[in-house]
Amino acid sequence: MDDTIIEQIVAPISKSSSPIVETVALSLKFGRQVVLKDISIQIPKGETVAIIGESGCGKTMLLKTLVGLVTPSAGKVIFDGQDIHTLNDREMTRLRKRFGFVFQNAALFDSMTINQNVGFPLRQHGVPRGRQAERMILDGLAEVGLPSDVALKKPSQLSGGMRKRVGLARALILQPDLLLYDEPTTGLDPIMSDVINELMLRTQKRYPVTSIIVTHDMHSARRVADRIIMLYPYSRLKPGESQILFDGPPDLLDTTQDRRVKQFVRGEAGERLMEMLTSRGHGDLETPNLHDSIAKKVTLEE
Amino acid sequence: MAADPFPHADSIPGRLINNLSRVVSAWGGVVVQGLTTLGDISLFTFQMFVWMFTTKPKRETLMPNFYAVGVLSLPVVALTGTFIGMVLAIQSYHQFKSIGMETRLGAVINMSLVRELGPVLAATMLAGRVGSAMAAVLGTMRVTEQIDALVSMGANPIHYLVVPRFLACMLLIPALTVMADFMGIVGGYFYSVIVLGIDHAQYLQKSRDFVGGFDLFSGVFKSVFFGATIAIVSCYRGFNCQPGADGVGRAATAAFVQSFVMILALDIVLNLFLDGVYFAIWPSGAKLF
Numbered sequence: 001m002d003d004t005i006i007e008q009i010v011a012p013i014s015k016s017s018s019p020i021v022e023t024v025a026l027s028l029k030f031g032r033q034v035v036l037k038d039i040s041i042q043i044p045k046g047e048t049v050a051i052i053g054e055s056g057c058g059k060t061m062l063l064k065t066l067v068g069l070v071t072p073s074a075g076k077v078i079f080d081g082q083d084i085h086t087l088n089d090r091e092m093t094r095l096r097k098r099f100g101f102v103f104q105n106a107a108l109f110d111s112m113t114i115n116q117n118v119g120f121p122l123r124q125h126g127v128p129r130g131r132q133a134e135r136m137i138l139d140g141l142a143e144v145g146l147p148s149d150v151a152l153k154k155p156s157q158l159s160g161g162m163r164k165r166v167g168l169a170r171a172l173i174l175q176p177d178l179l180l181y182d183e184p185t186t187g188l189d190p191i192m193s194d195v196i197n198e199l200m201l202r203t204q205k206r207y208p209v210t211s212i213i214v215t216h217d218m219h220s221a222r223r224v225a226d227r228i229i230m231l232y233p234y235s236r237l238k239p240g241e242s243q244i245l246f247d248g249p250p251d252l253l254d255t256t257q258d259r260r261v262k263q264f265v266r267g268e269a270g271e272r273l274m275e276m277l278t279s280r281g282h283g284d285l286e287t288p289n290l291h292d293s294i295a296k297k298v299t300l301e302e
Numbered sequence: 303m304a305a306d307p308f309p310h311a312d313s314i315p316g317r318l319i320n321n322l323s324r325v326v327s328a329w330g331g332v333v334v335q336g337l338t339t340l341g342d343i344s345l346f347t348f349q350m351f352v353w354m355f356t357t358k359p360k361r362e363t364l365m366p367n368f369y370a371v372g373v374l375s376l377p378v379v380a381l382t383g384t385f386i387g388m389v390l391a392i393q394s395y396h397q398f399k400s401i402g403m404e405t406r407l408g409a410v411i412n413m414s415l416v417r418e419l420g421p422v423l424a425a426t427m428l429a430g431r432v433g434s435a436m437a438a439v440l441g442t443m444r445v446t447e448q449i450d451a452l453v454s455m456g457a458n459p460i461h462y463l464v465v466p467r468f469l470a471c472m473l474l475i476p477a478l479t480v481m482a483d484f485m486g487i488v489g490g491y492f493y494s495v496i497v498l499g500i501d502h503a504q505y506l507q508k509s510r511d512f513v514g515g516f517d518l519f520s521g522v523f524k525s526v527f528f529g530a531t532i533a534i535v536s537c538y539r540g541f542n543c544q545p546g547a548d549g550v551g552r553a554a555t556a557a558f559v560q561s562f563v564m565i566l567a568l569d570i571v572l573n574l575f576l577d578g579v580y581f582a583i584w585p586s587g588a589k590l591f
Contacts, residue, residue: 069450089458096456107451110442111366121455170455 019078020045020210021066021178026075028061034234035061037243039075041229045177048204048211050225050250052218054264057233058243059214060104063180066212067099068092079178097125100171102181106163108155108170114141115151118170125174140169144199161192168199179203181213185220193220200224218265222250230261346460346538350468353461359469363462367470371432375478379427383482386419387411387489395498405504409512411490416513420483421521422569425528427482428475429561433536436467437557440540441550449541459541468533475529476522483521516583520576527572528565535561 019042028036035058043049051059064070066077068084076083079095087095108117119137122128128136138148144165155163164184171179181200185193197220203209204224215221221228230246237243246253246261253265263270390411398404440463443449449459494500536557543553581587 064450067454069453093456093458096454099454101451101454103447103451105446107447109448109451111439120457124456 018045019043020080021212022078023062023066024076024078026062026065026077027073028058028065028070029073036065036072037234039231039243041244041247043210043212045210046208047227048200048213048225049227049229050213050215050221051229051231052215052221052264053231054233055216057231059231060182062231063182063212063214067096067101067178067180069101097121097174098177100174100176100179102164102167102171102179102184104182104186106155106167108163108166110155113152113154114146114158114166117155117166118151118173120170121174127174136173140173141166143172144169145195161188161195164188164192164196165199168196168203172203175207175209177210179209179211181211181215183215183217184213185215185217193217196220197223218267222253225250228253230264232260342542343534343538346464346541347534349460350464350534350537353458354465354468357461359461359465363466364469367466368474370435371428371467371470372474372477375428375431376481378431379424379478379482380485382423382427383415383420383485384489386423386482387415387486387491388493390414390419390486391490391493391498395494404498404500406508406512407494407500408490408505408509411494412487412509412513413517415486415490416483416518416521418521418569420486421479421525421528422565423486424475424478424482424525425532425565426562428471428478428529429532429536429558429565432471433532433561434554434558436533436536437540437543438550438554440537441543441553444541444543445545445550464533464537464541467537468530471529471533472526473529475525475532479522479525483518516580520580523576524569524572527568531564531568532561535564 022042023039026036026039027034039062051062053059061070065072066079068077068087071085077085080098082095084092084095108114109120112120115134115137118140119133122133122136138151141148141151146162146165146169150158150162150166155166158166168184184196184200188196200211200213201224204211211224213221213225227248228246228250229244231243232241232245234243245258246256253261256262256265259270262268263272391407394407394410395404398407398410440449443463449463452459452462491505495502495505539553539557539560543549
């Protein structure tokens with residue numbers, strides 16, 4: 001199949017027909033830089049979607065736009081029938097009880113202890129208080145495999161994997177309808193990455209949550225997702241192409257004909273290094289003078 | 303590569319126009335950037351006031367900030383206040399002694415302290431000790447997505463992070479100013495009376511004659527504006543921090559430098575206003591000699 005043909009496969013696995021979250025012609029620009037252009041996605045209730053794509057393709061921005069952390073330049077984000085960017089502060093605060101966001105580096109509050117971090121959504125939304133809240137915090141920590149003695153520690157005293165799990169416990173404490181994970185396994189060792197995958201799967205089994213996972217980790221995406229969406233950087237698309245290069249179940253990734261999808265899935269650089277060097281005026285990689293010219297430049301700068 | 307925005311001919315007038323256009327464009331950019339920042343800070347301040355008057359801040363966010371601003375800043379403000387009082391005595395003594403007016407030293411030292419140096423010193427110490435720290439903390443929170451995390455959990459970062467810092471700075475800087483004034487007065491008295499041997503009763507009497515309640519009030523009054531400025535500038539800089547360690551460092555430096563410049567600029571405006579009020583109440587003013 002020709003590279004220019006955009007592979008759009010309707011997701012066959014949908015746990016419920018009505019979408020809990022939907023984007024309509026969503027676009028995001030920073031100054032003149034286009035990050036997202038005309039993204040339309042529907043995510044049914046209970047589905048687990050992995051958004052993959054190379055760094056800088058806008059997948060984290062898409063995730064943040066879905067929960068109102070970033071305002072789109074055009075288009076709509078509809079959550080449970082409501083356009084979230086038309087809601088006022090109070091309505092948005094109420095709606096945020098239904099979202100759980102696991103940040104890339106956990107984003108725990110440094111000034112608070114672990115139990116204060118995990119209990120933050122409870123305090124913020126006023127449910128519940130006192131002993132019941134304490135119980136929920138300890139249960140939440142236990143759910144992600146953390147002992148109760150971490151509760152009084154500060155985030156700086158924990159390892160990266162433990163911080164990620166605390167971030168997950170904090171996102172889960174109000175049992176949200178929509179869970180968003182921003183690169184949940186990045187920076188972790190293979191065992192800890194699989195622990196996080198396992199925790200994501202267990203959460204899906206525990207209650208009917210809809211999950212959106214932004215990741216580079218193909219092993220993780222294949223293991224936990226019902227559906228995979230691949231985004232491509234807008235600046236490198238051919239005219240008229242959609243930014244979504246692939247949208248379908250993980251099994252179909254292996255049969256895809258799009259060269260860019262195949263390269264990403266297999267982790268092959270292909271011609272990317274040459275493209276990068278060419279775009280910086282170093283298109284002469286194959287010429288032996290390149291190393292000399294770089295060496296000369298370094299010497300001059302020194 | 304970007305095209306030359308001014309592709310004029312190579313003639314001398316052409317080059318002149320080119321260079322002139324570049325200068326005008328560069329200055330235009332600076333003006334636009336300045337106006338954008340001013341508009342941004344105004345909007346930030348407006349949002350802060352809206353949150354402050356519509357939603358009560360939480361005790362858990364207020365207390366740590368009150369402690370950092372009020373309690374932890376006290377020793378350094380007291381120490382620098384003492385030194386400034388002593389320095390004033392050293393600097394002025396010989397001039398006053400040469401005209402036989404050394405007993406008036408107390409009046410000059412104490413007036414300078416309560417009207418000017420006390421509030422400015424307390425504000426400078428607060429900007430350096432607390433303002434930069436606020437910018438660094440909020441900047442790190444921005445860079446490490448902690449501010450996004452707050453928003454995602456339904457907390458407004460201006461209400462949660464800025465309002466308590468603003469209240470702490472604005473409400474507690476008067477206490478720091480009074481402490482700087484007091485310790486400066488003690489330092490000045492110590493050096494003048496104990497070290498230089500100026501008559502104790504005369505020193506105090508002249509101070510009492512010359513320095514009045516309005517002078518103390520004007521210093522404390524100004525300090526409230528200084529405290530508010532420090533909090534707004536520092537929090538704004540933290541909120542708009544650029545990524546990375548360099549971004550946080552720049553935010554902390556900018557918070558101090560801009561707060562300090564604003565304090566001195568505000569000082570001029572507030573002094574003109576307070577002098578107007580003073581001379582409206584006491585047209586003849588106080589006499590040093």
